[in-house]
Amino acid sequence: MPGKTLRSKTAIRRLHERVSAEFGREMTIAFLLQDWDDPYNVGGMFRVADAVGAKELILTGHTPVPPHPQIHVTSMGHHRRIPFRSFDSHEEAVARLKLEGYHLVAVEIAEDAPHYKQYAYPEKLCLVIGNEVNGVYNRVLSMCDGAVFIPMAGKGKSLNVVVAAAIVAYEAWQSPLPEEAQG
């Protein structure tokens, strides 16, 4: 039987700090949101970015940008704290991030993409999440360093973009590197 829910902010913060020291890798994480349509999803992504300690969001093409009333509904205020940059051109954004040392991994059902638990995520990682309907465009995918996919058991052909980003980001952050990949 589990203990009671922790209510004290201090106790919760202390727990997260202890566990971060024990489990989470030291990483620089960013998310590139390629042509997202839905500002509620963008807001949800700011909340996930806060949770995983991400450095920034990169909003490309027509992805809605704060300030935006619908982004604010789901961001829980984190759009005011997590830095973001916006680019009209997806390709320009990808090129810029690569120059800055980011390793770009698309979350996409791409040919030969490994299972998301089988990727050796490097320390400076940008996850590329495509449009809600059309996914990551092939010209963007071709500029990425890799791609991973998330298995699905049902009839649906995709997960919500925020859910997919969170699953992969948590896996990258909370899984120890395989022995041979450690520095």
Next chain:
Amino acid sequence: MPGKTLRSKTAIRRLHERVSAEFGREMTIAFLLQDWDDPYNVGGMFRVADAVGAKELILTGHTPVPPHPQIHVTSMGHHRRIPFRSFDSHEEAVARLKLEGYHLVAVEIAEDAPHYKQYAYPEKLCLVIGNEVNGVYNRVLSMCDGAVFIPMAGKGKSLNVVVAAAIVAYEAWQSPLPEEAQG
């Protein structure tokens, strides 16, 4: 450089089937949604339930129930395919599920709750996800078989309920059991 995005429904289905055979455990998964406020979240949960091949959703207390226009927006139609049951009483639902052989794990920051990657999830699993603001009530938590928590690095005190449910469900489904726990 990754290959192109798979567009053919057949190719995508074949990929998921191959990976399911290789990675996913054979499980019976359910989700109990305790007093959720937001029908958009309920819809999102139907979509996640489809993705992980869940057997059913259990909607308790004032959790909105299909048919409901806002549930339909985010469920992508899966509310019509994934079975659900609703209970006025959370405790009655939990008692019923235990009689049916479900092992109930609350996703909650509870005292002594292990990291979500450190739980030996059994084959018949119901994840209990609490209200968006108040989490899993202590009287419900005390009836669960266990609880797990998800680390957070930022200023936010919680993840979105659908995101949290998806992270834990994917971990339970896509991680091989530790040697000693296998049958």
